[in-house]
Structure formats: structure tokens, C-alpha cells
Amino acid sequence: MTSDEGPCFASGYESAAKQLVSEGVVDPEKIGIIGFSRTCFYVMKMLTTDTLPLRAASITDGVTLDYLQYLIQAGPDGQAPLEDDVMIGTKPFGEGLQQWLRRSPGFNLEKVTAPLSIVGEGPFGTLIMWQSYAGLRYLHKPVDLIMLNMENGKGTLPFEHVLTNPGFRLASQGGSVDWFRFWLQDYEDPNPAKKEQYVRWRELRKLQEKNARQPQQINPPPVP
Numbered sequence: 001m002t003s004d005e006g007p008c009f010a011s012g013y014e015s016a017a018k019q020l021v022s023e024g025v026v027d028p029e030k031i032g033i034i035g036f037s038r039t040c041f042y043v044m045k046m047l048t049t050d051t052l053p054l055r056a057a058s059i060t061d062g063v064t065l066d067y068l069q070y071l072i073q074a075g076p077d078g079q080a081p082l083e084d085d086v087m088i089g090t091k092p093f094g095e096g097l098q099q100w101l102r103r104s105p106g107f108n109l110e111k112v113t114a115p116l117s118i119v120g121e122g123p124f125g126t127l128i129m130w131q132s133y134a135g136l137r138y139l140h141k142p143v144d145l146i147m148l149n150m151e152n153g154k155g156t157l158p159f160e161h162v163l164t165n166p167g168f169r170l171a172s173q174g175g176s177v178d179w180f181r182f183w184l185q186d187y188e189d190p191n192p193a194k195k196e197q198y199v200r201w202r203e204l205r206k207l208q209e210k211n212a213r214q215p216q217q218i219n220p221p222p223v224p
Contacts, residue, residue, distance in 0.1 A: 003089035003103070006065070007049075009042040014052045030184045032056040032114075034176060037161065038063050041087070044105035044132065047112045054114040056183035058176050059129070061121045061161060066106025067092055068131035109135040115142035115208055117179045119172060121163070122148065141211065142204035146175060 013033065020026040031054055035043030040062030047057055063069075065084050070092060074081045088103050090096035101107045109132065118133045120126030126147040136143035148168055163169045178194065179201075181187040188198050 001083060001086050003087060005087055006041050006045040006103075009039070010045040010049060010051075013042065013046060017052055028053070030055050032058075032180045032184055034180075035059040036062055041065050041105070047114060047116065048105045048108040050111045050113060056117075056180055057114045058117040058119070058179055059132070060119040060172060060176075061125050061129070064106065064129065064132055065104050066131040067100065067104065068106070069128050072128055106131045106135065109141075110139055112136060112139075112141055113211075115144075115183055115204055117144045117146065117176070119146045119148065119175070121161070121168075140207065142208045144179070144200060144204060148172060 017026065017031055021028045031052070033043050033046060033054055034057070035041075036059070040059040041064055043057055043059050044064050046052060047054065065087060070081050070084050085091050088100055090099050092100040092104070116132070116136060118129050120129045126145070129145075133143055133145045148171055163172055175197075178189055178197065181189075182198070182201050
């Protein structure tokens with residue numbers, strides 16, 4: 001665990017994709033990437049360095065090393081923020097904040113060009129993934145947020161990071177398949193139960209096409 005971890009993994013993914021493209025195995029116009037847990041950070045690094053064109057991406061219940069996630073998990077004995085300090089190289093306060101501005105994906109969301117699906121496990125899991133969603137939505141970029149309902153009719157189930165409940169796994173993994181088939185293959189599952197998600201995603205496609213036609217402008221709200 002060092003400050004080179006994210007860039008190193010992102011570079012490895014990029015090299016692998018380029019090698020497959022050179023071998024004729026992969027269409028360079030239809031590359032997607034998915035992250036879960038710690039690999040969410042690597043995916044976000046790829047999306048915010050913009051060195052490899054990606055057609056679609058997805059992250060689920062994981063580390064994104066953004067400022068909101070840092071503060072939510074901070075505390076006198078907060079282990080997660082200590083790891084974040086090492087992976088970014090410093091604390092996000094004082095002079096260290098400048099390094100966070102450069103290295104944390106949450107401060108570089110304007111560089112994201114691929115549609116991103118964000119999946120949280122229950123309310124808290126969704127909260128810790130919120131900054132990426134809120135930031136991209138503010139920037140008018142195609143982003144979708146899904147919160148898995150971690151209840152079974154008898155109350156909230158015990159938290160599990162790696163899903164074992166068949167229904168939850170189907171919702172998570174099946175949703176990922178639908179997302180990538182939509183963006184990489186222009187395919188929509190005819191199942192009527194999935195109609196609503198495709199209504200949302202068609203609007204995101206229009207937004208993606210609009211952004212592709214004109215450079216993205218960052219327009220912050222006026223200072224009062």
C-alpha cells in the first residue's frame with residue numbers, strides 16, 4: 001500500500017487493454033471496466049486520467065478515496081482514513097489538500113467521459129459512494145445510482161460486503177450485465193420488469209451524445 005498503488009493498477013489495466021487491442025481480440029471502441037471494493041479506486045483513477053478511452057464503467061460498494069468518503073469514515077481510531085493518507089500520500093488538510101486535489105478522483109470528475117454506474121449496498125453503502133454520483137450529476141455527465149435493498153421483509157439483513165444472497169447477487173451482477181450490454185452492444189433486455197432502467201439510460205445516452213458534440217464546461221453557482 002503506497003501512493004503509487006492507484007496509478008500502478010490503472011497503468012496495468014491500460015496496458016492489458018492495449019495489448020488485447022493490438023492482438024485484434026478487443027474492439028478499442030467498446031472497452032468497459034468494472035470495479036468492486038478496493039478496485040473501485042483503480043477504476044476511478046482510470047476514468048479521471050483519461051489515458052484510455054472507455055465506453056462504460058461501473059463501481060460497486062468500494063473505495064473511491066474522495067473527500068466525502070474520507071470524512072464519513074474518519075475518527076480518532078479511523079483505520080480507513082489512515083489508509084487513504086498513505087494511498088494519496090498525505091492528509092487532506094492544510095498543504096496536503098493540494099495533493100488531494102491532484103490525486104483524488106473525487107476532485108477530478110470533470111475528466112470522466114465514460115457513463116458510470118454506481119451501486120451501493122444499502123443506505124450507508126450508498127452514502128459512501130455519493131460524492132462520485134453527485135459530482136458527475138452536477139457536471140451533467142451520464143451517471144446512474146443504484147441502491148441495493150438489503151432487506152428481506154423482516155428487517156435489514158446483517159451487512160455483507162461480498163453478496164451471498166442469491167437475489168442480491170442477481171440484482172447486482174445482472175444489473176452490471178445490462179449496463180454494459182446497453183453501452184457496448186446497444187442491447188436492451190425485453191423483460192418488462194426492466195423497462196424503467198432503460199428509460200433512464202436512454203436519457204443518459206442523449207446526454208452522452210450531447211457532451212460528445214460540445215466540450216464540457218464547468219459552471220459553478222455564482223458566489224453570493
